[in-house]
Amino acid sequence: MELASRLDHEPDPWCTEGTAKRQWRTSVVGIRRGIRIERMTPRPLAEASPGDLAISRKGTFSVARVENPTTSETITLISMYSVWENRHRDAEGDKIFADASAHRLISDISSLVARERGHRIVAAGDLNCLYGYGEQGREYWKARYATIFARFAAIGLPFVGPQHPNGRQASPWPKELPGESRNVPTYYTAQQKMPERATRQLDFVFASPDLASRVDVRAMNEASEWGPSDHCRIEITIRDA
Numbered sequence: 001m002e003l004a005s006r007l008d009h010e011p012d013p014w015c016t017e018g019t020a021k022r023q024w025r026t027s028v029v030g031i032r033r034g035i036r037i038e039r040m041t042p043r044p045l046a047e048a049s050p051g052d053l054a055i056s057r058k059g060t061f062s063v064a065r066v067e068n069p070t071t072s073e074t075i076t077l078i079s080m081y082s083v084w085e086n087r088h089r090d091a092e093g094d095k096i097f098a099d100a101s102a103h104r105l106i107s108d109i110s111s112l113v114a115r116e117r118g119h120r121i122v123a124a125g126d127l128n129c130l131y132g133y134g135e136q137g138r139e140y141w142k143a144r145y146a147t148i149f150a151r152f153a154a155i156g157l158p159f160v161g162p163q164h165p166n167g168r169q170a171s172p173w174p175k176e177l178p179g180e181s182r183n184v185p186t187y188y189t190a191q192q193k194m195p196e197r198a199t200r201q202l203d204f205v206f207a208s209p210d211l212a213s214r215v216d217v218r219a220m221n222e223a224s225e226w227g228p229s230d231h232c233r234i235e236i237t238i239r240d241a
Contacts, residue, residue: 007031010039016059016083025059026079026125028066036067042108054111056104057083063112071240073120075211076112080105080125098128102148106155113156117209122238123157124205126231131159131183131201137176157206160215162186162234167219174199184219186232195226203234214239 008030016022030037040053040063048054055061062079082101087093105127113119129148134141149159167184170177177183177199185198192198198221207215216239221232 008037010062012058016081017057018083022059022083026062026081028062028064028077028079034069036069038065038067040064053108055108057101060101061105061108068240073241075238076119076121078109078112078121078123078125080109080123080127082125082127082129084128099144099148102127102129103151106148106151109157110155116156119156119208120211121157121208122205122211122215122236123152123207124203124234124236126187126203128202131204132181133176133178135176152206156208158209158212160205160207160212161217162201162203162205162219163217166217167221170199184221186219186221186234188230190230195221195223195232198232203231205234205236211238214241 009027012025014023014025016025028037028039042053042055042058042061042063043049044058045054045056053063060081060083063076065074065076067074082098082105084096084098085100086096109121109123112121127148129145130141131145131149132142134143134145152159162184163182164184167186169183170185173179183201186201186203188195188198201219203219205215205217216235216237218235218237219232220226220235226232
């Protein structure tokens with residue numbers, strides 16, 4: 001909180017709606033001086049009026065228009081977080097899942113994209129989902145996760161990384177990961193304990209077609225640059241037009 005008091009961020013409480021255990025939230029934080037940040041105020045779906053930024057769950061979605069002082073170009077930045085949810089008590093199968101939360105995020109983002117091209121948006125965050133495969137190689141979850149990336153592309157935000165060589169790949173190679181995958185691990189479990197043992201990519205970046213060719217994305221997933229979290233940092237560079 002001491003660090004937060006010195007940064008330019010939203011005034012919301014540092015928690016995600018739904019449980020007291022999630023003492024964190026998404027944020028678009030201003031660090032560099034001279035960059036103009038215009039934040040959008042999200043409102044719960046039940047309270048939103050026409051034209052408001054309606055969101056499904058507080059803490060999972062932060063949006064700001066950021067102006068480059070050198071070029072005067074304005075880009076909309078989205079920080080997002082797909083929450084793990086528990087299955088219904090009568091449902092059989094996996095106890096937790098995150099793809100439903102990811103689809104809610106896409107629905108929330110959809111209000112910011114009203115045409116096929118011409119928008120300038122970069123959306124990034126922890127989706128708690130996998131790209132190109134399912135846990136333990138299961139085809140069922142591979143198909144469910146694929147719909148997330150297809151929906152992002154359909155609304156005008158294709159997946160832009162990180163992918164190898166912009167980040168190291170898992171070593172030894174996980175049995176569940178397809179041999180042709182370019183995924184780079186961005187998260188390590190409590191059992192893995194350290195970045196070197198990380199195997200799964202849970203963090204992804206999406207960008208408007210008009211920006212995609214100028215966006216460079218790199219997973220800072222070497223042990224020496226990982227950072228204090230169980231998720232590594234993702235470096236996103238937007239080159240001037």
